[in-house]
Amino acid sequence: MSSAAAPRSTSEGDAPRRLTARGRDRKKALLDFATARFAENGFHPTSVSDIVDGVGVGKGVFYWYFPSKDELLLEILREALHDLRKTQKEAIRDAEDPLQRLERGIRASLEWSATHPEVLRLTMFCWTEETFAKELRKGRRINIADTATHVQAGIDAGMIAPGDATMLATAIRGVTDELARSYAVGQRSLDDEVLNLAVRMCLHGIVG
């Protein structure tokens, strides 16, 4: 116990850990490789050894950058949800009215999904274990709230038939999620036709 400082993993509160350039590269390599393997093999069937072997480093490296395998997955998740939201916000920025905001948001969602199919697969797994589902619920709540804002604005502007904005937002998410999922699962390509269908289902289904 009297030994050296032992900067053991991210301490309780959180000491974000200072990384050198080399460190940042390593961490990213681990993150990327793990994401790919988790998505194609499943989370549990992919061992920490698989990951470090794949990246070509010793096992200790893994635990230098991540406190645990679970925490790694949480980090992948958080980063993905954050990136998706950022993408949506950018896509919506210059829209002129609520309906256009909704349409662009829907398209941005699907396009993001098309470029991150591995994350979508991971997401499906995460819903099935509490540790990870908690994080997803948070993201979902935020996403639906964002959408509901625009739906409500549309209702107020008389562009959308009155109704429970949150529920309509949930249904919109349903259409986009499922179409994205069927792409992730490899049953359909995410082309313009699908994008247009999603928009048509959501908007013409709810526009008064």
Add this chain to the structure above:
Amino acid sequence: MSSAAAPRSTSEGDAPRRLTARGRDRKKALLDFATARFAENGFHPTSVSDIVDGVGVGKGVFYWYFPSKDELLLEILREALHDLRKTQKEAIRDAEDPLQRLERGIRASLEWSATHPEVLRLTMFCWTEETFAKELRKGRRINIADTATHVQAGIDAGMIAPGDATMLATAIRGVTDELARSYAVGQRSLDDEVLNLAVRMCLHGIVG
């Protein structure tokens, strides 16, 4: 090698294994308990020992009724998909036109989901591992094909705007799946309001 017959598990082809009344009860108990535990704890985190302990039997019992843990989950899955389809068929039987068939199918889907939330959770996990995803893809293909039949009939009868029936069926499944999922995940109750919303989104979104 000269030992007794050794009726080892379900043999390659398949010898459905003759069960006594006691046997059938045991098997059902294992199936039910496992479904519940898998749904609340996750598949991998739930060990075979957890299951047999929960039911109060020795470990050998498990392997008398199931060749492996994976095979047990596949059996749960197959049974569930079969039951859902049967329920839908019954709900649709006396409908008068394609639109009514679609509406009743949608309602039946959601109602079935409401009474089998554990299965829905399991389903999400299954999409993430090939062994199980294969089974789900089959179920999904069948489900969408069923729905597409009615959509096509609606198009032919001039009740639905022309379009790719399969794609529309996919979107319909999207709405119902997501609403069901948000129920399974515990964010919303599956009341009449939700049922009506689903029908409204699907039908008024595609009716010409």
Add this chain to the structure above:
DNA sequence: GTCCTTCTTGACTGTTCGGTCAAGTTTTCT
């Protein structure tokens, strides 16, 4: 009763896995 099949037990096996650690190397800071 006796024979045969179904069913049950629980200790055991071989393996794998997440995580640790003492020791060493490289980079950065001063």
Add this chain to the structure above:
DNA sequence: AGAAAACTTGACCGAACAGTCAAGAAGGAC
């Protein structure tokens, strides 16, 4: 240069896990 911090190694550990098996109990068929 020298100290400190960041990084890396890979053998090692205890726990847990899916699956096996030799032995026997229960119950139906005759």
